[in-house]
Amino acid sequence: MFILQIFLLLFAARARALPSRAHPVTAKVIHQVPNGFFENIAVRADATLLLTSVLSPTLNALDPTQVSGTLVPVATFPNATSLTGIVELPHRPGVFAVAASVTNSTSRATQPGSVVIWSVDFTQDKLKPEMQILGALPQAASANGLTVLRDVVLAADSALGAIWEVTEDGGAIVLQDDTMLPNAPPPALGINGLHVRGCDLLYATSGRSALFRVPVSAPRNGRVGLAGTRIEKVADFGAGQAPDDFAVDPEGNTWVAVHPGELVFVPRSGHNASVVVGNEQGSDASMNQPTSAAFGRGSPEQERTLYVTTGVGQVVAVDVGQSKS
């Protein structure tokens, strides 16, 4: 039994594939909501962070350039308890898509028929944006990360293991695959974050501990085309590690929030991923249950700062300036 234990320890050590980065970075908690739970983040061109929470139907703004800035509620969504994905529409700068639903934050069960994707338009008023329904997804079992392909909003369904395209007439599944499924009953999640990178769609599946890539083509007549379904695993985070959402930098590298406690850098090539902040045990207080990441905007200093949200109500500023390769 002793030998078996040693074997298991060695095996566990070997399964640990990701080294820490050679150059340490600074990570600083810039905001903490007691008993909070930030789910996702997007950044306005004026540097303001927009934060969603599965515990609330209210979208909050935070100015990261202020020392101890305060959360400012900017929009509350009707018939919802939770907000998840948020993404700026590239064809409408200053307008963000937000996923709202009635979701139990403990069980992660979403009330059937409750998923609605809204647009939130800050172009006229930064404190009182104009809200409109982009489309409901009545058949979705959950809505998690959002991304945009040209002008089509895509939503990850963590329960069905699928990607929806948002349309005015109820949406449609554009891809459903085993690589997007949860690996256990709820609250375990399948596909979580997704982002378009050039001609590829990248997605992280919590239950598969991995980041995947699938080629996509530009939508035709509003319908998304998948160039075949050649799905490829880009990075593996190791058993028990659950990737959530991630940021893609201008070079195409990804910075992945991984539960329970790592920010992982995956070079565009997919080779030699490494831990930027935290560790696989989740014992680093500055990287506790990271959920999402987005680069700052508005100045060179902001652009080299990665803002990471966490499931314990934190916003962490990571200076990745010297770390980018």
Ligand SMILES: *[C@@H]1O[C@H](CO)[C@@H](O)[C@H](O)[C@H]1NC(C)=O
């Ligand atoms: C919210 O739900 C109520 C009751 O189902 C419905 O009448 C109302 O139109 C909904 N509001 C929105 C903005 O969807």
Ligand SMILES: *[C@@H]1O[C@H](CO)[C@@H](O)[C@H](O)[C@H]1NC(C)=O
């Ligand atoms: C949410 O789910 C938990 C765990 O399944 C359950 O105990 C709780 O009652 C649920 N809350 C609501 C408001 O349904």
Ligand SMILES: *[C@@H]1O[C@H](CO)[C@@H](O)[C@H](O)[C@H]1NC(C)=O
């Ligand atoms: C990965 O790291 C190894 C060891 O440091 C190195 O030899 C190799 O060239 C790296 N591969 C890539 C693709 O950077």
